[in-house]
Amino acid sequence: MINLEFNYEYNNHVYKITAERAKENDGYLITFNGVTYPVTSSEVKPGYLRIKLDDRVIKAVVAEGNKNMFVFLDGKTFNMKRVLPTSKRVEKGNGLVSPISGKVVNVKVKEGMSVKKDDVLMVIEAMKMEYLIKAPYDGVVKKIYLNVDEQIDMGMIPIKIEKTGG
């Protein structure tokens, strides 16, 4: 008998679930929010689950991808992340991470320059569209990590800004 604990993050909320294999081979006891759901499940083909809960049948497809878990159920796709029970959400940091991979096409500021909140700092081109990176707050440009024509990856910090005036 094993007891597992899972924490899934969805829309900034962490859902805590405990799972236990029941005595029968394909039986599971899933507990969430103080309610235990006794289910049986079979994997029709890899990732395709047919789960019985009382007299209901839940058909779901589960796949991992890009460090996320994808569950396809009732024609909707849910994108979740496994997190450690103790993990805290990442703080905003300096507020500047690239939301996309692409190419830097314009750097509008220079190191040492003062910028105002919402000033455009950099333009990134990806998939035929341009994305503007704007200053998250008033501050001074401390460091520019990327130049025009350089590739930027999702999550990279392109520019460091030191906050001024609190």
Next chain:
Amino acid sequence: MFKKILIANRGEIAIRILKACQEMGVKTVAVYSDADACSPHVQLADESVPLGNPLPSESYLNIQKIIDAGVETGAEAIHPGYGFLAENPDFAYACENSGITFIGPKPGVIKLMGNKIEAKQRMEKTGIPVIPGYHGHRQEKNFLLKQGKKIGFPLLVKAAAGGGGKGMRIVNKEEELEDAIEGAKREAKSSFGNDTLLLEKYLDKPRHIEFQILADAYGNIIHLFERECSIQRRHQKVIEETPSPIITNELREKMGKAAVSAAKAVGYTNAGTIEFMVDSSLNFYFMEMNTRLQVEHPITEVTTGVDIVKWQIRIASGEKLTLHQEKLGQRGHAIECRIYAEDPANGFLPCSGVLTKVEPPMGPNIRNDMGIETGMEVTAYYDPLLAKLIVSGENRDDAINKMVWALSNYVLLGITTNTSFLKEILTHEAFRRGDITTHFIDNHFKNWFAAKQEIPVEVLIALSVYDTMNAKFGVQKEVTVPSVSDQYSPWKHAGKWRIGD
């Protein structure tokens, strides 16, 4: 007929064209960048030529490399697909100069229709209604301001060389006009190297309705009816259907005739599309002509039984159009959904990564035009269009029901896509009624994006059962700690990002 054709494109459209060639017994050549070396279009072709560097300018947009590939493989014709070089007159000229047939209209026609101002002036002369506005060459700010006031508000400021919503501004008040002109000029200059603007009246409840035409080199021109393409986001189409729910037989005939005479006026050959705007009083105005195959051509094919791609090839090889307008008709109703690698809840931000599970819906009257397969990586280099889902039914309701079913059975996991959002649109009561405009998504889905999506307990059960099944006894499965770079939505934490508009 050609013996060998090179397809200067990638993804679903390259595959669509490759299959047409193979059915016609024509040998095929694919081209591919380093990022696409393992792509399905390369596997499908008889021969393939690498283009190297994945940057579009170094690969699919590189005229010299593609012409060289055609010469080297002995291709007699090049099909450009859509996007990339499809509407580039220089490419069409380059083909001509190397003795390769460009599958499309003559370069001069591409050039004429590519300039929106000239195209509109030409259409106006032909007697085709155009949207009231200023489409002239004078570009001084004060002059444009005066013209803008004359046309009235709301008003649309557009880049003459534009497309895809770049260099476009909606101006509601006179005071906003000057800023809009300056901003649009800057954006047009940096995006297209040309800051010529045009001003247009902004229409009430506008619909985007286009007509497909086919023309041969002997003066035979037909139209293949309309496509309603009003459901758009960021000025790009998402869902298309035919017939349009508002067009009457009388209007269809009138618009069809206008489309045919527009094509005739410029000596058009091959497949093309005349785009019209239709307002709430069913006035129609010429907007632009697309001198190429359209993304949404399949809905016309499934309702008319005409294979547009095969006709493009036949016409280019010098064959006569044997379809007659009076014998053409439409059967039933067809809808296309564009499946994009993008997150509708995050400003339609494109997503990249590996597709870990791909299984499209199958069934009667369901067509999948796809450029993807399980295990394929979607890169940030190219357009996020992954696949097109096309269904047809006896009538509009039947087609909608089938599309809802098909989307509900479309397994596409590993990266975020817009399939759930497409289903929301199709099940929206205003869509069902056919009450759609180009503002549909903005008007009806503002709150949907803001609303916090609840997660059904069934999803949590399914995921934890899956994880328990795959967990080894006694060992808790290793879990990853989120870091800044793969936090599931760094976009959200970035806070101050906005899509450049």
